[in-house]
Amino acid sequence: MQEWEEWIPYGPSLEAEGFSQLKELSIVNCSKLVGRLPECLPSLEKLVVRNCEKLLVPVSAFPALYRLEIDGCKEIVQRSAANLSSLSSVVLSDISSQVFVEQFMQRLSKVEHLKIVGCKELTFLWQNGIELLQTISQLHRLEIKRCPQLLSVVAEEENQQQQWLACSCRLQYLELSDCKCLVKLPQELHRISSLRKICISNCPELVSFPETGLPLQLRFIEIGGCKALKSLPEAWMSTTTTTTTYLESLSIKYCGSLLYVARIQLPMSLKRLEITSCHNLRSLIDNNEAPIICSSSLEYLDIRDCSSLTYLWPKRELPVTLQHIKVVKCSKLESIAERFESNTSLESIKISQCENLKLLPDDLHKLYPLSKVFISLCPNLVSFPEGGLYCKNLTEICMIGCEKLVALPMSSTI
Structure with a gap:
C-alpha cells in the first residue's frame, strides 16, 4: 500500500469504532501515509509500524498493547501520564532523540524484551534517576x-549502577552490536546472576572487559569485531573459592589486537572454543611456563585465519578431553601438538591451509577413538609419524594438496 496517504476515520465521531476488536495491526512501507493512527483501539495487542516516515503513532492510547515494534515514523506520541505497563516486548528503530527514549522507558514496568536500534543520540541507556531504573525489573x-554515540549501558554513578543491577536480576541475554563508541561494560556485570549469554560485536573502541568474574549462570560468550580488545579478564578464567565460572562456549572473531585468550588457563568448565581472524594471536595460553592445562573440559576447538599463531598450548600438549580439533589458515603454525600421549578422546582432526605445518605428533597411532583425518593445502607436510595411523576406529582419511608428502606409513589401515 505504498500509495496510501490518509487514515480514513470510521463513523461520525472521526474515530475508529469499527475496529474495537482489532488485536493486531501492521503498517509497513506506507511512505505517503500522513496524520496519526486512531486512538480508539482498545483491544489492540500487537502494533508494527515500519517505514512510515510521515505517520504519528500514539502508543500510549492502547491499553491492551503488549508488543510494539516501530521502525521509522515521524514521531511517537505519548501522554505525559500514560501508563505503558502492558508492554512486554518493545523494538524501537531509528528513534533520534535520547530524551524520548528516557521518557518512554520511565513508563515501562513489565517489559521483558527491549531492543533499541539506530538511536543516533543515545550515550547511555540509563543515565540518571533511580525511579527510571526501577521500571525494568522484568527485563529478560x-x-x-x-547506536554510534553509546559509551556504556549505564552511567557510572555508583548508586545508579547498583540499582540497575538489582533491578536486572532476571536479565538472561545481553547483546551490544555496531556501537562504535562503546568503551566499557558495567563493572558489576558479574552480579547479574541470571545472565546466560553475552554477545558483543563490532564495537571497535572496547579495550577490555570488567576485571571481575562471570555471572554464575553465564554459559555462552560471543565477541566479534572488537578491534582494540587485547585480552580477556583473568578472573574469567580462574576458579577459586571466591570465583567459580560455568562458561561452556566462547567464540572470538575479528579481534585484531587480541594477543592471547588466557594468561594461565582457560575456564575449567569450557567445552567449546572458536577463534576466527585474530591476526595477532600467538597462542591460546600466554604463559609458556604455565602448568599443563590437560585438566580442562574442552571438547571442541576451532581456530581459523590466525596468521600469527605459532603454537596452541604451553608444553605443546592438548587437553585430554578434546574430541574435535579444526585448524584452518594458520600460516605460522608448525605443529598442533608435540604429542598425543595423554589424550584419550580425540575423534577428528581437520587441518587446512597451514603452510608451515611439517609434522604430526609421533604418537598419532595411540589415538584409539580417532575416526576422521582431513589434511589439505599443507605444502610442507613431509611425512606421517612412524607409528602410522593404526587406529581401529579410523574410517576416513582425506589428503589434498600436500605436495611434499610422499606416502602414507605402511602400517596405516582403514
Whole structure:
C-alpha cells in the first residue's frame, strides 16, 4: 500500500469504532501515509509500524498493547501520564532523540524484551534517576544495535549502577552490536546472576572487559569485531573459592589486537572454543611456563585465519578431553601438538591451509577413538609419524594438496 496517504476515520465521531476488536495491526512501507493512527483501539495487542516516515503513532492510547515494534515514523506520541505497563516486548528503530527514549522507558514496568536500534543520540541507556531504573525489573532480553554515540549501558554513578543491577536480576541475554563508541561494560556485570549469554560485536573502541568474574549462570560468550580488545579478564578464567565460572562456549572473531585468550588457563568448565581472524594471536595460553592445562573440559576447538599463531598450548600438549580439533589458515603454525600421549578422546582432526605445518605428533597411532583425518593445502607436510595411523576406529582419511608428502606409513589401515 505504498500509495496510501490518509487514515480514513470510521463513523461520525472521526474515530475508529469499527475496529474495537482489532488485536493486531501492521503498517509497513506506507511512505505517503500522513496524520496519526486512531486512538480508539482498545483491544489492540500487537502494533508494527515500519517505514512510515510521515505517520504519528500514539502508543500510549492502547491499553491492551503488549508488543510494539516501530521502525521509522515521524514521531511517537505519548501522554505525559500514560501508563505503558502492558508492554512486554518493545523494538524501537531509528528513534533520534535520547530524551524520548528516557521518557518512554520511565513508563515501562513489565517489559521483558527491549531492543533499541539506530538511536543516533543515545550515550547511555540509563543515565540518571533511580525511579527510571526501577521500571525494568522484568527485563529478560536486552539488545542495543547501531547506536554510534553509546559509551556504556549505564552511567557510572555508583548508586545508579547498583540499582540497575538489582533491578536486572532476571536479565538472561545481553547483546551490544555496531556501537562504535562503546568503551566499557558495567563493572558489576558479574552480579547479574541470571545472565546466560553475552554477545558483543563490532564495537571497535572496547579495550577490555570488567576485571571481575562471570555471572554464575553465564554459559555462552560471543565477541566479534572488537578491534582494540587485547585480552580477556583473568578472573574469567580462574576458579577459586571466591570465583567459580560455568562458561561452556566462547567464540572470538575479528579481534585484531587480541594477543592471547588466557594468561594461565582457560575456564575449567569450557567445552567449546572458536577463534576466527585474530591476526595477532600467538597462542591460546600466554604463559609458556604455565602448568599443563590437560585438566580442562574442552571438547571442541576451532581456530581459523590466525596468521600469527605459532603454537596452541604451553608444553605443546592438548587437553585430554578434546574430541574435535579444526585448524584452518594458520600460516605460522608448525605443529598442533608435540604429542598425543595423554589424550584419550580425540575423534577428528581437520587441518587446512597451514603452510608451515611439517609434522604430526609421533604418537598419532595411540589415538584409539580417532575416526576422521582431513589434511589439505599443507605444502610442507613431509611425512606421517612412524607409528602410522593404526587406529581401529579410523574410517576416513582425506589428503589434498600436500605436495611434499610422499606416502602414507605402511602400517596405516582403514
